[in-house]
Amino acid sequence: MTEALVIGAGPAGLMAAEVLAGQGARVVVAEAMPTPARKFLMAGKSGLNLTKDEPWEVFQAHYGGSAPGLRPPPGYLDMKEFGPAEVMAWARGLGVELFSGSTGRVFPVGMKASPLLRAWLARLAGQGVELLSRWRWSGFEGAGWRFETPGGDEVLQPRVVVLGLGGASWPRLGSDAAWAPWLVEKGVGIAPFRPANMGFRVNWSVQMARHFGQAVKGVALQAGDLVSRGEWVVTAQGIEGGGIYEVARAIRDGAEVFVDLAPDLGGEELARRFAQMPAKLSVGSRLRRVLGDPLRAALLMEWGQPLPNEPERLAMRVKGLRLRHQGPFGIARAISSAGGIEAESLTPALELRALPGVFAAGEMLDWEAPTGGYLLTACLATGHRAGQGAAAYLAEARR
Template sequence: MTLQHDLSTKTAAVIGAGPAGLMAAEGLAQAGVQVCVYEAKPSVGRKFLMAGKSGLNLTMDAPLDAFVPHYAEAADRLRPILQGFDAAAVQDWARGLGQEVFTGSSGRVFPRAMKASPLLRAWLVRLNDLGVQVQTRWRWTGFDGDALTFDQGRVTADVTVLALGGASWARLGSDGAWADILRGQDIAVTPFGAANVGLQVAWSAHMAPHYGQPVKAVAWQAGDLSSRGEAILSAKGLEGGGIYSIARAVREGAALSVDLMPDQTVQQVADRLAKKRGKESHANHIRKTLKLEPLKLALAQEWARPLPQDPQALARLLKALPVAHVGLRPLDEAISTSGGLSFDALDGALMLKARPGTFAAGEMLDWEAPTGGYLITACMATGRWAAQGAVAHLQAT
């Protein structure tokens, strides 16, 4: 970024201290702007740290043309933003903080330390060295003319970056309360929906012994979406990547089915079931001839009892077993959310058309993506893009 004039007297307020906000703060501070980050919670990066508890998936090691389509309707709008800070750039950025990364067999990229905390600590040191101030327990409440209002009072800044997250995991800071503030300013906000979220199932008592077990080697299908990912059976329903990746179609009303034997055709399954069973029970015959795991057989009986006796009919059923559920888990339990600040309300630099000098970034924007590094990458990329837009705005005014 080439500075056209000294910005050291300019100020920026960044609201929200997740990956998008911290990246925006970094970009602004590197340009010489005086930056203060305001965070409602007592500490920063809470959802970022939670994401790293099971291994911080920073990005997906894939070329841009394979990466961008995962953002569906927002793909075209996000393409230039992701091109400016792609998967390779995310990895270089982490290495620049002294955090080596590695790529797993699935293409997912993780820090060697796996956890988020070492990366976050190094990042905060960098921001401190750049002069970024961080104010915690400052909850944003809206606008008062050109000023920003917080529970603690009013703040004025030359530019503002809003990075307030979506509407899931409210206890970590993303409660979506900002949506009503912006709607009150006649700024378009698309209603929130649960994304990357588990399925709610009202299990019978017979399923209790299987709680905690993974459903493996299956294929989930909902509408145009399919997944070979695993799911964990819990007392509440089904959780895991296999369900998260098709949650959008379920949310939009598509029927969900699961193929319990995805590597075999209907005819192959039927031929095996057609073998004579002698005095064995129907359930034992299915289990032995198909070598079907107890959990898969339990799911078939849970959702389709009594199972068909005819081999062809049973084969078709096992290859497309309807999943009986009562919807997705609540919005607050979702890893991420759909909906948010409409791109129509923003210009190409992610500045609010209704409020020149105010930019937005991260999950508060109206995009969604699957897990696998796409979420964090887009948060960081949009934070960086918003910072660049804010710097350009300062240089032009």
């Protein structure tokens, strides 16, 4: 009999294990991959964005559910108990120094995930948490939980379980949503998975090839109610990057997206500058001079044809250029996924109503948010809440 079982050694599962162990539980963490937190380490290669230091109301507004316009219901993704301030305090408690960038994004001073993970695993080991690598959950067997392990099939019968199995993005790192059918069979509602924080395919003209790999800076994107001023990248396959991810949810759900190529200039000023350009200059030269950036001029030439000659109408085109794309990239290359366990299938403590004593956290749940610290904070927060719920359930079972 295993006392507390956590399945999945990502941020949500490890946080749940820490909370359970901190309240005296004997915890076993089963991880399908050879090493824990692979997606966490991959995300930290370019600088681990832990959270976003901003007012709570602003922070919480970045989260949505799987249906267009859906807000996570109260209690389902409420991170007041473990929000940005708590995440920062937790990381510092591991001996990791932090700093906030100009946009409020919070990073370790070393910009890497591996030192934080090493310190975290060491603390968990000190709490008596046992990590079982290459233990892949393969479904239920009676009242037990069946695993494929290097030594053959094993069946565990824990008193309480926390699931931190991830969503459906980056399956090569372990998040393949293979768990969904087994939970559906038990009566758990699962919203279909869709890509989130993904790029979009664009069939570029041959003239755009010279710009592949370049970053688009100093523009604004608007899709539905979402607005982004972040950078994004032109690639041979399409467009990707943080600026795109901030509005990707609305684009994926059908909203048209418009680019303001000169967000810091008004339409009248743009028109005046176009009118002052010598008539002998080509359209491309005029655009490059006024916009001050060959890439922004190229995007206008790519998506804005036929370009109007009148300065006023050309300025309007610059301020509201329709972004043309051929749909999102697939979920396998998306940074995260939308969809997962529906709110109605969970108690406020993140316990599965259909499976008493089983809790779930992280990207298994039906929520989505842009990159920028929101993803990781929600995984840690829901892992913390599920761990608390599991510890309370275990304490009641011991009586």
